[in-house]
Amino acid sequence: xxxxxxxxxxxxxxxxNGKLGMWAFLxxxxxxxxxxxxxxxxxxxxxxEVFANGSSHLNVWLALINTxxxxxxxxxxxxxxHAAEKNDRSKQQLFLGLTLLGALGxxxxxxxxxxxxxxxxxxxxxxxxxxxYSFYFMMTGFHALHVIGGIIPMLFMWFRGYSKxxxxxxxxxxxxxxxxxxxxxxxxxxxxxxxxxIPYHGAGGHH
Amino acid sequence: MSTAVLGSAEATTHGHGHDxxxxxxxxxxxxxxxxxxxxIAKQFLVSSLFFLFIGGAFALxxxxxxxxxxxxxxxIGSIMPDTWVTEAGSGVITxxxxxxxxxxxxxxxxxxxxxxxxxxxxxxxxxxxxxxTDDMAMPRLNMWSFWLVPPAGMxxxxxxxxxxxxxxxxxxxxPPLSAVIxxxxxxxxxxxxxLISLFLVGxxxxxxxxNYVTTVLNKRAKGMKLFDMPLxxxxxxxxxxxxxxxxxxxxxxxxxxxxxxxxxxxFFLPDHLVTSSKYxxxxxxxxxxxLFWFYSHPAVYIMILPLMGIASDVLATFSRKPxxxxxxxxxxxxxxxxxxxxxxGHHMFQSGMNPLLGTTFMLSTIVIAVxxxxxxxxxxxxxxxxxxxxxxxxxxxxxxxxMFIIGGLSGVFMASAPVDIxxxxxxxxxxxxxxxxxxxxxxxxFAGIYYWYPKMFxxxxxxxWGRKHFYWTFITFxxxxxxxxxxxxxxxxxRIYDPNVYDFLKGLGGINEFITIAAIAxxxxxxxxxxxxxxxLKWGKKAPRNPWRANTLEWAAPAHPGHGNFDRDITVYRGPxxxxxxxxxxxxxxxWEPGKSISVHHHTVAVSDASEESSSVSNH
Numbered sequence: 070x071x072x073x074x075x076x077x078x079x080x081x082x083x084x085x086n087g088k089l090g091m092w093a094f095l096x097x098x099x100x101x102x103x104x105x106x107x108x109x110x111x112x113x114x115x116x117x118e119v120f121a122n123g124s125s126h127l128n129v130w131l132a133l134i135n136t137x138x139x140x141x142x143x144x145x146x147x148x149x150x151h152a153a154e155k156n157d158r159s160k161q162q163l164f165l166g167l168t169l170l171g172a173l174g175x176x177x178x179x180x181x182x183x184x185x186x187x188x189x190x191x192x193x194x195x196x197x198x199x200x201x202y203s204f205y206f207m208m209t210g211f212h213a214l215h216v217i218g219g220i221i222p223m224l225f226m227w228f229r230g231y232s233k234x235x236x237x238x239x240x241x242x243x244x245x246x247x248x249x250x251x252x253x254x255x256x257x258x259x260x261x262x263x264x265x266x267i268p269y270h271g272a273g274g275h276h
Numbered sequence: 277m278s279t280a281v282l283g284s285a286e287a288t289t290h291g292h293g294h295d296x297x298x299x300x301x302x303x304x305x306x307x308x309x310x311x312x313x314x315x316i317a318k319q320f321l322v323s324s325l326f327f328l329f330i331g332g333a334f335a336l337x338x339x340x341x342x343x344x345x346x347x348x349x350x351x352i353g354s355i356m357p358d359t360w361v362t363e364a365g366s367g368v369i370t371x372x373x374x375x376x377x378x379x380x381x382x383x384x385x386x387x388x389x390x391x392x393x394x395x396x397x398x399x400x401x402x403x404x405x406x407x408x409t410d411d412m413a414m415p416r417l418n419m420w421s422f423w424l425v426p427p428a429g430m431x432x433x434x435x436x437x438x439x440x441x442x443x444x445x446x447x448x449x450x451p452p453l454s455a456v457i458x459x460x461x462x463x464x465x466x467x468x469x470x471l472i473s474l475f476l477v478g479x480x481x482x483x484x485x486x487n488y489v490t491t492v493l494n495k496r497a498k499g500m501k502l503f504d505m506p507l508x509x510x511x512x513x514x515x516x517x518x519x520x521x522x523x524x525x526x527x528x529x530x531x532x533x534x535x536x537x538x539x540x541x542x543f544f545l546p547d548h549l550v551t552s553s554k555y556x557x558x559x560x561x562x563x564x565x566x567l568f569w570f571y572s573h574p575a576v577y578i579m580i581l582p583l584m585g586i587a588s589d590v591l592a593t594f595s596r597k598p599x600x601x602x603x604x605x606x607x608x609x610x611x612x613x614x615x616x617x618x619x620x621g622h623h624m625f626q627s628g629m630n631p632l633l634g635t636t637f638m639l640s641t642i643v644i645a646v647x648x649x650x651x652x653x654x655x656x657x658x659x660x661x662x663x664x665x666x667x668x669x670x671x672x673x674x675x676x677x678x679m680f681i682i683g684g685l686s687g688v689f690m691a692s693a694p695v696d697i698x699x700x701x702x703x704x705x706x707x708x709x710x711x712x713x714x715x716x717x718x719x720x721x722f723a724g725i726y727y728w729y730p731k732m733f734x735x736x737x738x739x740x741w742g743r744k745h746f747y748w749t750f751i752t753f754x755x756x757x758x759x760x761x762x763x764x765x766x767x768x769x770x771r772i773y774d775p776n777v778y779d780f781l782k783g784l785g786g787i788n789e790f791i792t793i794a795a796i797a798x799x800x801x802x803x804x805x806x807x808x809x810x811x812x813l814k815w816g817k818k819a820p821r822n823p824w825r826a827n828t829l830e831w832a833a834p835a836h837p838g839h840g841n842f843d844r845d846i847t848v849y850r851g852p853x854x855x856x857x858x859x860x861x862x863x864x865x866x867x868w869e870p871g872k873s874i875s876v877h878h879h880t881v882a883v884s885d886a887s888e889e890s891s892s893v894s895n896h
Contacts, residue, residue, distance in 0.1 A: 075845045076410045080494040086413040090490040097482050097524045104528025104567055108543060116558045193539035194461045200558040203541040207531060 087244045095251045098215075102255055105208050109262060116200055123201025124267045126191070128182060132264045135178050136256065142171025143253040146246045153239040162230045165242075168249070169227060172220050179213055208259050215252045219245070309423070311415035312839045316422045317401035318732065321725075323425055324393045325806065330433075331384035332799045334377045336792075341369050343785075343792035345774040360441065371773045375444040376466070378771055380432075382447030383470065386579070387477050388429055390713060393721045394582040395481065395519065396422065399488055399512045401728060402586075405830035405837070406509045408497025408846035408868070413490040417483050424480035432473040435466040443470035446771065448568060451544035451561045455536040462538065471534045478523045478530070485519035488512060497829060497868075500848035503606070504867065506828045507599065507852075510606050511585025514613045518574045518581075522617070526571035529564060562627055569620035577616040579713060580680070581609055583720025584651060587673040589852075590723050591655055593826045594670035595662025596863050598853040598880075601654040608647035608654075615644045625693045626700045634693050641691035648684055652677065663856070663863070667824075668742030672723035675750050679715025683708055686761065701771075704764025710757045722746070722805070729809070730823050734836025735816030741808040748801035755794035759787050825864050828852045832868045850880075857882050 080086060113120045149164035186205075190197040193206060222245050230236040301310075310316065340349050348354075348367030358364050361373040369377070400418065404411055412418045435442045443466040445454035459465045492513045496505070505513075532543040536559075544564045547557035592599040599605060621629060621637035629637075655677050664670070686708040690696045699705065722745075729737045768781055775781040775788065822831035833842050846868055854865040857873065859882035865871065872883040 074410075074840075074842060075498055075847070076408065076840075076842055078498065081496055082493050084494070086490050086494055089494060090414055090417070090486050093486040093489045093520055094482070097486065097520045099524075100521050101524035101528050104525040104570075105531075108528070108532060108563055108567065111563055112543070112559065115560065119558060193535065193541050198541075200542060203535060203543060207535060211531070 085240045085244075087240060088247065091244045091247045095247065098251060098255075102208075102211075102258070105204070105211070106258070106262070109204050109208070112200060112204070119199050120201045121267060123199050123205065124263060126189075127205070127264050128185070129264050131178050131182055132260055135175050136260050138171045138175045138178070139253045139256050142168045142175075143250050145171065146249045150239060150242050150246050153237070153242050156237070158230070158235050161236070161242075162227065165223060165227050165230065169220065169223050172216055172223065175216055176213065176220075179209065205263055208263065212252070212255055212259055215255070219249050219252055309419060311411070311419045313400045313404050313412050313415070313418060314732065314837065314841075316418055317397045319422050320392050320396035320400060320425075321732075323422075323429065324389050324397060325809075327384050327388035327392075327429065328802065331381050331389055332802065334381040334384070336796060336799050337369065338374065338377050338381060339792040339795045341374055341773065342775060343788040345776050372444065373441065374773045375446075375771070376442035379443050379446050379449075379470075383432070383443075383474070385713070386447060386575070387474055388425070388432070390579045390717050390721075391477075391481065391575070392425060394579055394717060395512070395515060396425070396484060398508070398582055398586060398721075398724050398728075399484060399516070401732060402508050402830065403488055403491055403512055404495070405731065405833060405841060406506050406828050407492065407495060407500060408829040408832070408842065408848065409491070409495040410840045410842065412487050413494055414487050418487050421480045421483035421487065424476045424483075428473045428476035428480070431469050431476070435469040438464055438466060438469065441466055443467045448572070449533065449564075450568075451533065451536065451559075451564050452546070452549060454564075455533060455542075455544050456549070461540050465537060468534060468537045471530045471537070475527055475530050475534075478527045481519050481523050485516035485523075488516035489520065492516075497846040497848050500829075500867075503603065504848055504851050506585070507588040507602070507605055507609075508582070508585035508828075511581045511583075511588075511609050514609050515578050515581045518578055518613050518616065522571045522574040522578075525567060526575075529567035529571075532567075533564065562624070565624050565627055566620070569623045570617075573620040573623065574613070574616040576712070577612055579717050580720075581612065583676060583717050583724070584609065584680075586720050586724040586727070587655065587676045588658075589826075589828065590669050590673035590727050591658050591677070592853045592855060593727075593824050594665045594667055594673075595659050596665075596855045597658055597662040598851075598855055599654065600657030600660075601650070602851065602853060604650055605654055608650040611647035612644060615640060615647070619644065622691055622693075622696070625696045631693075638691060638693045642688060644691075645684070645688055652681060652684075667726070668737070668739055668746055669723045669726035669824075671743070671746045671750075672719045672726060675746070676716055676719040676723060679711055679719060679753075683711030683716055686711065699764055701769060702764035703760045703768045703770060706770055707757050707760035707764060710760070714757070715753060719750075722749070725805075725809075727824070728830070729812070730819030730835070731830055731833065731837070733813055733816075734819050735812050736819050736823060737812045738808050738816060741804060741811070745801060745804035745808060748804065749798065752794050752798035752801055756791055756798050759791050763787055763791075822866075825862075827854055827864050827866045829867055832866065854880055859883070 080089070082089060084092075145164045145167040149161055149168060152158075152160035152164055186192060186202070187195075191202045191205075192198060193203060226236050226238075226242065226245070236242075307315065337349055337352060340347075346366075346368055349362070349369050352369065353362055353367030356362055357367050361370060362368060363370055400412075439459070443449065443454070445451075445467065449467070449470070454467055492505070492509060496502075532541075535541045536543055536545060542557055542559040544561050545557060545559045546561060549557065588599050588605060619637055619641045621633060622641045625634050625637075686704065690699060690705065690708060726737055726742055729735070763784055766781075766784055768775065768784055769778075772778075775784065819835045821833075821835050824831070829846060829848070832844065832846060837843075847870075848867045849870055850865065850867055850873065852867055854867075854873075856863045857865050857880050858876075859873075865873075865882070873880045874883055875881070
């Protein structure tokens with residue numbers, strides 16, 4: 070295609086294609102988790118005791134640490150983008166590395182939690198499994214998949230950052246950042262829904 | 277005349293545009309893993325046509341069983357005698373396989389034919405060309421959105437070979453039926469394969485939709501405002517928004533049903549369900565229906581809105597008149613899309629719903645008739661006193677409008693809760709869905725294929741064969757599906773295997789046989805389309821750049837555009853429907869042609885500026 074044509078111009082909305090596409094995709098992602106939360110609300114209301122019992126067996130402290138891991142990694146992600154925009158390569162690598170650490174740390178703790186649940190027979194088709202744990206594994210499982218989905222491009226960009234050319238694409242980092250903040254945000258909803266909203270008064274049925 | 281001018285411009289560019297950028301790619305990047313939106317559109321065309329015939333064959337086997345219960349079914353009966361699909365010795369379809377055929381017919385036609393045709397093919401082909409840009413905003417994502425479909429199709433079809441065969445709970449897969457399976461955990465059944473396959477298709481849809489939204493917002497040609505876009509692009513854009521917001525909810529429901537099947541959880545299985553295997557209970561079957569229809573009702577608009585846009589373009593072009601009420605059309609599309617999200621409960625009047633809530637859903641559903649009627653009357657207003665040319669595309673577009681009216685009117689019947697309670701799950705519903713999905717969507721798709729085939733392949737589709745295809749399809753379609761209204765009102769249930777076991781249905785055998793014969797003719801009529809598409813590819817007349825003398829930007833591209841689409845700068849000067857403008861010699865005024873006009877009493881009048889007009893085409 071000859072370069073003289075005026076077909077490829079600046080984005081009309083002034084928002085880069087990747088970024089606009091990511092915003093649309095995050096709208097989609099939001100609706101995906103909304104499906105789970107909708108079902109969660111409906112079935113929690115009709116199974117109060119099962120949910121009370123289930124969530125009282127979760128480890129709030131591990132989840133709290135995980136929450137700080139994710140919030141912290143969101144912060145370092147933002148700092149990484151900032152560094153990339155300032156063309157500060159070493160800081161870009163440092164903060165992306167820290168983001169990676171937060172993400173991996175989250176997965177390590179999730180693995181500890183999961184193996185504990187496995188040992189106590191809470192997995193689907195194990196003896197102590199209840200409807201609450203169906204939600205627990207589905208929602209945290211899909212969330213963990215999203216974390217892994219963030220780690221893969223992060224690793225790619227991090228290793229490329231050490232090449233001669235570096236990784237001088239702040240917009241791509243920003244697109245990844247948008248996604249990463251969304252993954253963080255979803256955890257901010259999943260954490261209280263599963264771990265904190267223990268219906269204490271529900272032991273004898275709700276009033 | 278401008279056609280002559282366009283023709284001469286065509287001759288100099290020699291049919292093909294500037295596809296030099298495409299020449300250095302290896303063949304598999306050109307034809308298989310291409311990022312060119314036009315190639316991807318063709319891939320969707322091929323896969324959708326393939327699945328159209330599979331889904332159609334399934335429908336004919338279903339029809340055979342209903343019309344001739346107890347008689348050996350042709351083809352299957354002779355290929356696979358004495359297997360699980362046919363009764364031992366007789367060659368009659370087994371009830372189990374009949375349920376699977378029903379499920380697969382609906383699933384394939386909706387998820388592998390109509391949506392890929394309407395959104396995958398036309399979305400890919402039309403959007404970049406009609407907004408005057410070189411490709412999608414994210415071409416590689418676009419390629420992947422197609423390449424999820426063939427594996428999904430293979431997974432869907434492979435269920436034939438697992439124990440128990442295809443999924444058999446209907447295309448709506450209501451639990452408990454779809455969740456109570458006898459297979460142990462961690463085994464793939466027909467139902468789990470169905471879920472995996474449709475999860476992939478949904479992901480493909482979302483990837484496509486995200487791309488369409490970005491492309492339309494960011495990549496319109498210079499000078500093209502949102503309200504300069506053709507209605508096809510508007511419709512596809514709004515459809516993409518529906519897909520972006522609706523499809524993920526279905527994906528979430530699929531994840532839950534998958535866990536119910538694969539891991540024996542009980543999201544959708546209630547307490548005290550007596551089955552052979554162990555369940556925990558506590559779930560709610562109706563929850564699935566809410567989640568499913570939250571997507572699947574908007575999905576019926578995913579399947580009709582793009583075709584409404586296409587019909588608008590075709591009707592305006594072949595009536596040589598501006599579309600009547602362009603902005604009203606846009607707002608009607610947006611209105612239908614919005615209302616589509618708040619009416620899903622009308623599928624569940626019979627599922628146990630608070631009557632007050634049912635009334636709400638009934639009212640919101642009936643309100644959809646308002647934007648739909650705006651569209652229908654605007655189409656009629658477009659045709660009114662137009663200079664109509666009955667090309668094949670036009671015939672199909674007219675069939676789209678008229679069949680949509682019938683399907684829309686029967687829709688109002690079932691929107692009303694009291695009537696729906698009577699006709700619920702009868703053949704009346706089957707008649708309705710086929711009037712909107714076949715009579716509506718598929719005729720719209722045919723119209724689009726006939727309209728854009730020249731731009732797609734650089735050859736004209738044969739009009740004579742096209743007419744034969746149209747008349748055969750139109751007549752046999754109505755013979756097939758109109759009598760189903762009668763069956764439905766007589767109480768003929770929708771998914772039964774053998775009508776003869778019910779005394780009150782015995783008198784309807786004649787109608788059932790009549791429908792089946794018509795359906796077979798309808799099925800074979802589609803071979804004319806395939807023949808025409810293939811024949812014209814080789815022997816069709818070479819297409820000029822703008823064969824229909826239309827206004828929209830895709831006709832500014834070379835007759836068979838290469839990678840990059842356009843061989844000239846595109847600047848948009850006016851809306852897409854300036855036909856028969858006063859003060860112009862030609863009865864059309866392309867969007868890309870410079871020229872001044874004024875508006876007098878809502879009519880565009882060209883202000884003569886001869887120097888600009890003559891230079892518009894020939895200079896490029």
